[in-house]
Amino acid sequence: MVTIVDYDLYQVPPRWLFLRLETSDGRVGWGEPVVEGRARTVKTAVEELLDTYLLGSDPDPIEDHWQTMYRGGFYRGGPVLMSAIAGIDQALWDLKGKQFGAPVYELLGGKARNRVQVYQWVGGDRPSEVADAARRQVDSGLTAVKMNGTPEFRAIDTPAAVEAAADRLREVRETVGPEVGVGVDFHGRVSKSMAKRLARALDPHDPMFLEEPVTPGHDEALTALAAHTTTPIATGERHYSRWDFKPLLESGAVDVVQPDLSHAGGITEVRKIAAMAEAYDVALAPHCPLGPIAFAACLQVDAVAHNALIQEQSLNIHYNETADVLDYLADPSVFDYGDGFVDLPEEPGLGIAIDDAAVRERAGDVDWHNPVWRHDDGSVAEW
Incomplete structure (x- = not known):
């Protein structure tokens, strides 16, 4: 054996x-x-x-x-x-x-599509210069981008803060036009009170979806939020199993689920989450601001899930300052993006060849932590 x-x-x-x-x-x-x-x-x-x-x-x-x-x-x-x-x-x-x-x-039943649409992050953690960044990505051939909606946001923030978020999205929309998807990530930074105001302010600029508009633990607020916007609501990067997703789907408030293949139990579990979501007419857009193995795993599920909408990928994301997705691949061309899509990998397994030597050379005690943000009064802000 x-x-x-x-x-x-x-x-x-x-x-x-x-x-x-x-x-x-x-x-x-x-x-x-x-x-x-x-x-x-x-x-x-x-x-x-x-x-x-x-x-x-x-x-x-x-x-x-x-x-x-x-x-x-x-x-x-x-x-x-x-x-x-x-x-x-x-x-x-x-x-x-x-x-x-x-x-x-192929072992999961065979592909339901030949390629998967991907999007590119623009604008950084505290979003700025998003219109120019979005233009560059669209000029490179991508057909969808995603941006953070806000920096730190108070529980009840000012009209100016709401207007600034709307202006950023308006500038991106005017720059890329109506043919390009523009996802807006609230990143769990926004209270349920301000999420309603922001959703209403962003609606005229047709975002592709509003991601994580409230922090996990406040999912019950999504039902009321859905009544304030026509924009699809997406969430799920901090939900870890089909049992976490069950109340979300039953609420009817969510239009796109975003399980992460490196957080939500891998291929086995996310395949089941995708099937559950399909039964509720909810799309799948796996979360993946991570490395090449996680991305390759996502593509395996995207391939077989009929409700797969679009795939996050982290090439050139603002976190990747010291290394990037392609640095660990023996053949980086496997992730070539053409016309905003990536072809399904055809090699066995996850479809990628990891460069063992590059992994061993770069491996060490990599001590990355997200920043701790604070409001003007010194209290901790959601990052």
């Missing part, structure tokens, strides 16, 4: 954690288990799961491994455990695809 015999974990810049899983027949599978800013914590969780449940076992029964990791420890859910499971699950599917010489999507 083929067994899992070894693994390695690599913290690599700018803020990623890569898992290399090896089997007794020489196959290698890659996963990306990470919570941005908590890489060391998730690394420990991955080690605990692998040492407890998977080392020495057959890699084939992925569903059983998933259920064991999720249910076997009694306590379940949350960002750390689900991200650890996610990266291991990605690596197991990579191994499975290489076993059968096929992309993962």
